[in-house]
Amino acid sequence: MHSTPPYPLVIVKVGDTHDALREGRGDFEHWIADGLGTQTLPLVVVDPRRGDTLPAPGQVAGVVVTGSHAMVSHREPWSETTAAWLAELVARDTPVLGICYGHQLLAHALGGEAGHHTQRPEVGTVTVTLDAAAAGDALLGDLPAQFPAQAIHWQSALRLPEGAVKLAHSAHEPVHAFRVGAQAWGLQFHPEFDARTMGGYIELLARDLAADGLDAAALREGVRPTDAAAGLLGRFARIVEAKAQPAA
Template identity: 70%
Template sequence: MDNHRPHPLVIVKLGDTFEALREHHGDFEHWIAAGLATQTLPILVIDPRRGDALPAPGTLSGAVVSGSHAMVSDREPWSERTAEWLARLVAHGTPVLGICYGHQLLAHALGGEAGNHPNGIEIGTVTVTLDEAAAADPLLQGMPAEFQAQVVHLQSALRLPEGAVRLAGNAHEPVQAFRVGDKAWGVQFHPEFDAEAMRGYIDHLAADHLKPGGIDPATLRDSVAATPAAAALLARFARIAEAHDAA
């Protein structure tokens, strides 16, 4: 008889979406949990910003680190505490997926650098191109060589940690995905965003970030499309976490 009780798959909530989106569409943790679609692992949401304890690496099946409207380079105490914890998870071999802020924080946590992108904001539905290394990557193998993804970021992983493998990029952002070790990934794009969320971000950022930069929000909004390949990464990661827990 198998008495194994599955360890939780943790969503580390490091930010909140805009209130108008949250009221009608839920928040980051809801979007991530829906994409993970795990039937075997309990989902646990923790928020280091409010002082939630960060679980010991051996008590988890995996961790997904959310996006945030904060900036990694501000080195907020909750962010630095989470970065130290991420380094412990990676050293332990616990599966990790960092999304946008989480992607940049993972790079920072392991000795890389996160900061302002020299060419400013990247936002909307964009094309991501896989590197050759992705063909043998446990998370990305079998994905289309090019796929559409939702993005919104002002900062980037400017320098990857030593030993990291770049897995994907595009013309604006050289590092759309990377892996460190066997089971830790960062993705700059948002697999949890659907088209409605992306249009909501365009609407909210139009006045302060798009129009001043010469970007037409209406044209950008019209170009938003569904991104099923990118969205599938969350379920792919859940399968990796399930396998890790079973082992």
């Protein structure tokens, strides 16, 4: 009997890390792939910025959208095309995970709004607190009520789409996680960042951070491991794998 091969788990690469951080460990898509750890689904990386064609919505098992140094509010053509594609995936209940830029893009794609945070950027290891609505959530529901996570963002999801469920926040950021539909999530924090990566960002951006009134040395000193947040990538992969299993 002919069987359809498993559709891929697609990493949509919408940004690049700094050269100094890429050496030895790779880029955003490599960090995410390491965290996903899927053994049953092919991983495919597409980069719409360079003209890669996004797969047909009915031919993907799940999607992760990376972070980026770009801004969703600039509405670059490749970004708007990706937003429309994400809306189609959500309509199909395809598992989607947007990280940082991807989180903001998912909100924008579904009728919400992304733009600059009303205060200064949020940078470093921050404490994320689950909202009551996270209880029972397939992705975040088993996390501690509070957990450390790595964050670096100037923009935020300022307004969530109609029907979205807010799942987590920090003292600085009202929306650190949300779910829309059955299996689409946005995470403002970076589950793919380890402490070394976070520290590297702070060092590389020290001058920019100082211009925003942030003390890079103090931020660097506050960096710590974020194992609970990192585990969300593997949990998302298990959600995708379970949905991709053929019916018995």
